[in-house]
Amino acid sequence: MTSWGLESLPEHRVSARQGYVVVDVETTGFSPARGDRICEIALVSLDTGGEIVDEWHSLVNPLRDTGPAHVHGITKQMVADAPVIEEVLDEVWSRIAGRVLVAHNASFDLRFLRDLPGSQWLTETLCTQKLAPEFIPHGKWTLSACCERAGIPLSDAHHALVDARAAAELLRFYLRRGVSWAEKLELAATRAPEWHPLGLPQRRALQR
DSSP: OOOOOOOOOOGGGSOTTOEEEEEEEEESSSOGGGTOOEEEEEEEEEOTTSOEEEEEEEEOOOSSOOOOHHHHOOOHHHHTTSOOGGGGHHHHHHHHTTEEEEETTHHHHHHHHTTSTTGGGOOOEEEHHHHHHHHSOSSOOSHHHHHHHHTOOOOSTTOHHHHHHHHHHHHHHHHTTTOOOHHHHHHHHHHSOOOOOOSOOOOOOOOO
16 A cells, blocks of 8 residues: 655645545445435544544434344334334535545445435545554454454444544554555545435434
């Protein structure tokens, strides 16, 4: 992997929200193309140096059964009064626009996010799972296994905010090894369209 220093960027090109945002979604299944939907989402924002600056999460009504409740613990009753995903998208995209999106097994989360209105704000991404072999080799690559080898506590896995916090700590673990992704930070800050509300009715987050 190529490593870049955190060089300063031209001020007029840097997004006010430049940095990373770690996302985790819990879903009703594996494929939005087959009708699966998000039933919980969490985002943890970090600055360019890896310091956590903000977090947000919400249960989401998928307008169908919640799928494997034995895995994520989310029942139909828990999401009955939750907003549908379109009703929290202003919160979601305002935190993603201009930032590098990070997730563990990012292809899974991106599969669902790219299916939503406003996905043009997704630009640069990092996957903590794909990066793991360079930093914590010799083992499984699940989030729990990676966290265990990195010395990061993880309990109540498959709760979106818990997993997003754990993946954020995994990213911080990588950053402390002297690497950065300054090029991705700059591209995310300059390529993403300026964020603006989608114009959809919005509701407050509902938490577990």
